[in-house]
Amino acid sequence: MRKEIWFGLSILVAIVITMFVFLPAPAEMTSGHVGLLMLGLVVVAIMLGFPTAFTLMGMGVMFAWYAFHSRDPGQAVQMTLDLMVQRAYSVMANDVLISIPLFIFMGYLVERANLIERLFKSLHIAMARVPGSLAVATIITCAIFATATGIVGAVVTLMGLLALPAMLKAGYSTQLSAGAITAGGCLGILIPPSVLLIVYGATAGVSVVKLYAGALFPGIMLAGMYVIYVLLVAKFKPSAAPPLSAEERRVELPTFVHALPASSSTTAVARLARALTAPRIAGAPNRTLLSQLFIALLPALAFAVVMGIGYRAVTAPAPAPTEMVEMGTEATLGGDQGGLAEPPAEGQLAEPPVEGQLAEPPVEGQLAEPPVEGQPAEPPAPAATAPPAPAAATATTTAQPATAAPTSYWITLGIGLAAMAVFYLFFTFARLEIFKMLMGSLFPLAFMILAVLGSIVFGLATPTEAAAMGALGGIILAIAYRRFNYGMLKESAHLTAKTTAMVCWLFVGSSIFSAAFALLGGQELINGWVLGMDLTPVQFMILAQVIIFLLGWPLEWTEIIVIFMPIFVPLLPHFNIDPLFFGLLVAMNLQTAFLSPPVAMSAFYLKGVAPPHVTLNQIFLGMLPFMAIQVVGIVLLYMFPAIGLWLPEVLYK
Incomplete structure (x- = not known):
């Protein structure tokens, strides 16, 4: 056995002896103190370089067996094995x-x-x-x-x-x-x-x-x-x-920039736009100029898209109310405050309430049902006109107007436009090259x-x-x-498997250790x-x-x-x-x-x-x-x- 292992085991034995000396007397010592002893041993073992996952697992199994054995010696081994399987499965699931x-x-x-x-x-x-x-x-x-x-x-x-x-x-x-x-x-x-x-x-x-x-x-x-x-x-x-020297801060410009004619403006957008309107320039084809101008205008395009989406969001009409109205309101109480009644439709007969029971009104062209013996006949109900439909029910038939944009939106738009103006005022070809590098990385x-x-x-x-x-x-x-390539994929998958296995076994060991500590x-x-x-x-x-x-x-x-x-x-x-x-x-x-x-x-x-x-x-x-x-x-x-x-x-x- 290697000397390092002997050294580690001797240290652990020394710690056990020391903790038994400082812990309460055996008559006062409880299983909880044994749990603290297990915690101290695990920490020291990890500090000595023992594998964390298997140290947790080994200590947990040994002390779980001790906890089960102190309660039921005959079932200690079986219960310890069951604990291992259950804890491992709970982690995997x-x-x-x-x-x-x-x-x-x-x-x-x-x-x-x-x-x-x-x-x-x-x-x-x-x-x-x-x-x-x-x-x-x-x-x-x-x-x-x-x-x-x-x-x-x-x-x-x-x-x-x-x-x-x-x-x-x-x-x-x-x-x-x-x-x-x-x-x-x-x-x-x-x-x-x-x-x-x-x-x-x-x-x-x-x-x-x-x-x-x-x-x-x-x-x-x-x-x-x-x-x-x-x-x-x-x-x-x-x-x-x-600070960096001027040479270290210098940015190499592409060859087409040197072919552009001199201009009073140093901004990239202005020079590119002027070059596109001028006669064809050798070394700077229009396709290159257009692509560079599109890249230079990307921040402005992105700002316009974001603000456009924001405008549609803040000015979207409020959601129209549904035709369902709250039960129990006056609009749904057809004149009778004691219950819910559906208002009769225009041109139809209202169903009259009958004392003691509901009576169906006679249909036109048919004979009315004779009244029950011992009960007075009810007169036919007059035609009722329908009350006006509640506002909540008719609101869905009209389109909701768009809301006005809040002041905060216009303030944000103004600040953004000012920032864009300042940005393009100092957007030289050197900064365009830096922007392209950032786009690529x-x-x-x-x-x-x-x-x-x-x-x-x-x-x-x-x-x-x-x-x-x-x-x-x-x-x-x-x-x-x-x-x-295949080698990169294989290496990444191999390292992923190694790291994942370490984390997985850590969880299994931690779960067994926590169960033993609680037991x-x-x-x-x-x-x-x-x-x-x-x-x-x-x-x-x-x-x-x-x-x-x-x-x-x-x-x-x-x-x-x-x-x-x-x-x-x-x-x-x-x-x-x-x-x-x-x-x-x-x-x-x-x-x-x-x-x-x-x-x-x-x-x-x-x-x-x-x-x-x-x-x-x-x-x-x-x-x-x-x-x-x-x-x-x-x-x-x-x-x-x-x-x-x-x-x-x-x-x-």
Whole structure:
């Protein structure tokens, strides 16, 4: 047996002995204390490097057998095996988890379509005049790519290969460069479609759709705070993020631009329009000019389409009322307030009420039925004229007029037109080339992201259906960029299977472990201990987040979710805490699992692709300011819950 295994087992034995020394005496020790012992052993075993899923599964099976054996020794083995099968089947039958392999497959396809390199270069050039442009472009690229993939390791690794050498060559400090890459890459934990949110939703029983809607604005807020920090560093400490030189900001123009005649206007639209009206220019055919003019006018066309759709939406006539009117109103009470009577139609005889029973009036041309013996005959009822039809019934016959557009629409239109005018006033051929680069890298990816997330958030598709469409979109993007082949598909499917199997076994192990922990009474013991502290909701929330923050140092987010969320979630109803809001705080907090030493997986991902002179300590120092920003973001989200809860309340109230 290897020395590492002997070392790990010896540590576990030492921990068992230590916990038995500090736990109550055997006479006072309950099965709940054994559950706490199991929890401590699992945490230490994971820290020693034992596989998380199989550690949870093995510990759960052993301690479940102990719990069953203490109650019924004869059935302990059978009941333990039944528990394993039932828990494994419940995980496999969970429909929410189907979206995990599809989202992961989409991420690997987008990663291998080489989109991140195109995206970083286009954003880098587009933001060349912004202070700290390389770091800002890195964070925005990480945020967009993390939204498309949700795979932290892939984003940090690729940006370490692309952005880190560029930033170091431009004179950026190693700490700021490493911090921007690692912090930006970790945004995939929070920004949808995050696998963490799916795992938390399946563990805590919270709607994944609401989690996605709630996590959108906190993720954008956190990325914005990162960008603001970089801008402040570049402004007040230029040596850490020096501006780019004029040569690095220069954009190569296509050859047809040099063939255009000189003009007093420098705008691309004006020069293209003038060239089309002039005689044919050598080197600049009309087809090229028309295509370039169409591309240049795309922002204006998109603005016109959006405002046109908005105008139709705000001026649409109010829905016409139906012919059905509310029962019990005066319009439907045919003069008798004690019951409902249908008003007689014009030209027909009204049915008279008969005392004691309903009598049918005689039909014209027939003999009336003789009255019942002992009952006086009723005189024939005179013809009744129909009352005027109620307004609600006749409203459907007339078309509803269109409503006038509100003032806010015209204000928005005016601001948009002014912005378009300013945009085209400074829209040179250099900016046209940058716009074309963004169209080839940012817009296809953004369209796919909006299609996937929009269909989920607005209820057009379930997460599983949207994930399937996202995987198809990843294949289409890879084909469009000529990166799709059998080898790429095979590698993406293989990595997806590996990652999905890891998550699946984590869920199975977590389910068995949670069942054993509940059987031993560990959950009841912790509940009694927490409730006995008589905490307020604020104090409990602070205590829970501090524990999660500290757990993020030695453990990864997967272990924290599957092990500790089943302990925290049952306590939330007692403190009137929304599990959705708690999940958003946990998701933002769990990014510390990738930014906190000594584990800090993103630091090791970056170190694996960084130049040799970049040390691990420099990477850790660069991550610390961004960790502080995360803490500020958690405080802001807690103080202003509407940041995360406004969108779910608007969409799903």
